[in-house]
Each structure stands twice: as structure tokens, then as C-alpha cells.
Amino acid sequence: MNYDPRNIDIGQLARKYFDGTATEEEIAILHRWYQDADETDAAIVDITPDEFETFGASMLEDLHSKLHADKAVAPVKRFHFNSKYAAAAAVLIVLCSTGYFWYSNSNVHPKKDIAAVVQADPLPGKDGAILKLANNQQFNLDELQDGVVLKEKGVQIVKNGNEVSYTISAEHTTETGFNTISTSRGQKFNITLPDGTFASLDAASSLKFPSRFDGNMRKVFVSGQVYFDVKADQQKPFTVSANGFQVNVLGTRFNVNAYEGDPYSHVTLLQGSVRLMEEKGGTARTLVPGNQAQLDAQGNLSVVPQGDLEMIMAWREGAFQFRNTEISQVLMQLSRWYQIDIDLQLKDNEPRYFSGRLPRSSSLSDILKILRLSDVNFKLEGNKLIVLP
Incomplete structure (x- = not known):
């Protein structure tokens, strides 16, 4: 089934998803729709705001079970994302036992993986x-x-x-x-x-x-x-x-x-x-x-x-924590911890925000994979992180 939201009854697919009768192909379509949707889009297809949020959390758990079906892991810890960046909730996996975030989006948006443009991955602080x-x-x-x-x-x-x-x-x-x-x-x-x-x-x-x-x-x-x-x-x-x-x-x-x-x-x-x-x-x-x-x-x-x-004391627990934090403030913290300089080249005036908890022991490339969910792309040249328009 090709993805074209104009020709697909998203509301019907969502209900099949909740009923447990959706096929793998239909679930993939729902994941794709959810990444681009907000609560207004949900209302158009007759999905209530509560259903929309529950839908995102349910998909999060579904992704977790598929990615780690062969591993014993702790339950998923949920974070709330505002509707503009609700896509992050669908692809952000938190393993409570380790605190790590996982990124799984390659089948949804075939963008260039950030690891390909990070030549020398700066190490976290110590x-x-x-x-x-x-x-x-x-x-x-x-x-x-x-x-x-x-x-x-x-x-x-x-x-x-x-x-x-x-x-x-x-x-x-x-x-x-x-x-x-x-x-x-x-x-x-x-x-x-x-x-x-x-x-x-x-x-x-x-x-x-x-x-x-x-x-x-x-x-x-x-x-x-x-x-x-x-x-x-x-x-x-x-x-x-x-x-x-x-x-x-x-x-x-x-x-x-x-x-x-x-x-x-x-x-x-x-x-x-x-x-x-x-x-x-x-x-x-x-x-x-x-x-x-x-x-x-x-x-x-x-x-x-x-x-x-x-959020304020997360650094003492070995974590970054953000709640609707403007991306420039997020990058400033990364600059201090990963010893990198930031070159912000965004041309539009629209602020970008990020919410989530990230372990400070993560590599920079893993952190940047998550931040891409806020519609920001990066390139690392030496110790300079260029934020691309």
C-alpha cells in the first residue's frame, strides 16, 4: 500500500491498530502519518486529542517491543512532547535500565543518517x-x-x-x-x-x-x-x-x-x-x-x-534533560560537555524546541540523531558543529 494520506482512511487504520487487527503494512503507514501529524490533523480524521496521545504512546511501546524482542529490558519511560514535535514520541525509545535513547526512523524518512556526516565522534565529558x-x-x-x-x-x-x-x-x-x-x-x-x-x-x-x-x-x-x-x-x-x-x-x-x-x-x-x-x-x-x-x-x-x-538537577544524575527547550540552549549544553563549537546557520526565525532525557555518557552522534527529530540537521567539521538550515 503506497503512502498517500489523501487516499487512506487514517481513522479506520487507527481503530484497527487499537483492535490489534492492523497489518504490518498498515502499522507502517500509521507511523508515517503520525510523524507528520498534529492534533488538528487527528481531529480531521476523527481521532480525539486523548486518542492521539494514547496512540503515540502505544506506538512507542510497539516499536520498543519490535526492536528489542530478543532482549530483557525495563519498561518504557514516557515523556510528553508538544503536538508540533509529537513525532519524537513515536521514535524515541528509553531503556530505563540504562537510561539510553534509541532512534529508529530510517524506514519512515529516508534522510541522510547523521552518523554519515560525523567523521570523528567527540567523546562525552569525564x-x-x-x-x-x-x-x-x-x-x-x-x-x-x-x-x-x-x-x-x-x-x-x-x-x-x-x-x-x-x-x-x-x-x-x-x-x-x-x-x-x-x-x-x-x-x-x-x-x-x-x-x-x-x-x-x-x-x-x-x-x-x-x-x-x-x-x-x-x-x-x-x-x-x-x-x-x-x-x-x-x-x-x-x-x-x-x-x-x-x-x-x-x-x-x-x-x-x-x-x-x-x-x-x-x-x-x-x-x-x-x-x-x-x-x-x-x-x-x-x-x-x-x-x-x-x-x-x-x-x-x-x-x-x-x-x-x-530538569535543573539532571546534570548531577549524569543526564541532559529538556522540556520544550529552545534548540540553541540545548546546543550550548552539548558544546560544554562535548568540547565542540557551535555554528548556527538556521535562516528562518521559527524556534525549534526539544523535550527529553538524554544520558551524558552517550556519544555525540547518538545525541544528534535524537535532535534531528526537531527538524534540525548537522555537520561536524573538526570540533565545530554546524547547524544547517
Whole structure:
């Protein structure tokens, strides 16, 4: 049966599909129709919006069972896609046991497979960081063996896997100076600060902190994305300075996203309470758990009462997560993790959005196969990813 929606009763085929009487050929036609359809098209062929969404989920499970009939896999985890990109739901397979997405679309749209234009597949990021001490001594942490990195005059720095920790003894006699731990693109690392505060750095991020927290406050400086679990100390408030604003806390858990050049910086509170204000002055805002504060380059501060915590914290769980995220923001995250530059050559003004959860352990080519579902094509030249019109 040739595919021509003008000559096919899609509504009848859909009902045969739900009844379990559709042939393989008819199911293939339905898959093809669903990729190009939205809820308006569904209404024309007498399919309700609920049936349309159920239809997509059912096809997703059908594809999963066909592709992996010979493997023991966990149930499919479903994600909601808006109607414009509902096609993604029909071809995106999520294996909960591994977190991987699978792409199966070659029989529907005979477009050039993205793997054919990715010559050297950039590797995903890994653990790694540079630790620079106040005396300019530097340690490449991903090259060091586990164990004591430095032990001198009451300061002990120990590396254990993907974390470095500071311990300060009462015999600490060295002059307090600032140390900096920094990750490049394609790196992440964790640190326990001298006061016992835990911090986790995402790619292209840095954390500047004193070798000892003297006086009546603890102040650090952040660039990029850093998660904090602050050691409680009622006598010494903890302050984070980042991209034109300050976060003041006593003991709490929160995430700072403050990449230089990004249009917005964000602070998301997971536990406790924080007070946020511009460094140049202005109105201070107190956040409660679940709040996400957003600050633009002009210093305008707004607060979302309930941020999308699952999406915001996905990086800590080894995943990218997007919900109707504009494609340029998706690509910016990929740029930092896969160490690639982005050349956006889209000529139209229509925004493209993507929703889904992708493992950060995936190869870039696997990620790009999924992103093609948002009607975007790519070409990789060296470390430059060209987004084609």
C-alpha cells in the first residue's frame, strides 16, 4: 500500500491498530502519518486529542517491543512532547535500565543518517579538574593517583576518585590565600571545602575559595554551574558570589548556574533558605525550597515559585534533560560537555524546541540523531558543529 494520506482512511487504520487487527503494512503507514501529524490533523480524521496521545504512546511501546524482542529490558519511560514535535514520541525509545535513547526512523524518512556526516565522534565529558593553590602550585587532578595530594603546615588535600577534600588542623600556620578548582569543557569534579561544605562542578566551571575560612563569614566565588551542600555554621554565614549577584546562606543545598555570556543566571534552592541580592545593591529576595531565581544581564531579578528541579538537577544524575527547550540552549549544553563549537546557520526565525532525557555518557552522534527529530540537521567539521538550515 503506497503512502498517500489523501487516499487512506487514517481513522479506520487507527481503530484497527487499537483492535490489534492492523497489518504490518498498515502499522507502517500509521507511523508515517503520525510523524507528520498534529492534533488538528487527528481531529480531521476523527481521532480525539486523548486518542492521539494514547496512540503515540502505544506506538512507542510497539516499536520498543519490535526492536528489542530478543532482549530483557525495563519498561518504557514516557515523556510528553508538544503536538508540533509529537513525532519524537513515536521514535524515541528509553531503556530505563540504562537510561539510553534509541532512534529508529530510517524506514519512515529516508534522510541522510547523521552518523554519515560525523567523521570523528567527540567523546562525552569525564571526571577532571585543575586545582591551583594560592602559591600558584597546580595539580591536574585527573592525572593524579588517589591519596594525599599535599600535606603541609596543617593543610591536607586528599584525592579520592572524582573528589578532592581539604582538611585543616589546629596546627595550620600558612597565610590564608585563595585556591581555585576549575573544570574545562568536557570535565566535572567534586570538592569538599575546608569547612566541610561539599561542591560539585559541572563542565567549564570554577570555584575560588580560601584555604581557611577566617573571620565571621565564608565567601567563595563561582563561574559556571556548581551545586552546593553547605555545612551548617550559625556563626559563619556562607556567601557565594557569581556573575553580579550574591547568595547568602547558613546551611542548605542549592544549585548555581552562572555561565559568563549566558543571557540569564539562575539559583535554585533544594533545601533550607537562601537570601539572594545583586552585588551592586537592590532588592534582596529570600528563596524557599523549590524556588528558582533568575537574573538577567541588566540585573533584573525574578523568582519562579516552583522550578523544574528534575530538569535543573539532571546534570548531577549524569543526564541532559529538556522540556520544550529552545534548540540553541540545548546546543550550548552539548558544546560544554562535548568540547565542540557551535555554528548556527538556521535562516528562518521559527524556534525549534526539544523535550527529553538524554544520558551524558552517550556519544555525540547518538545525541544528534535524537535532535534531528526537531527538524534540525548537522555537520561536524573538526570540533565545530554546524547547524544547517
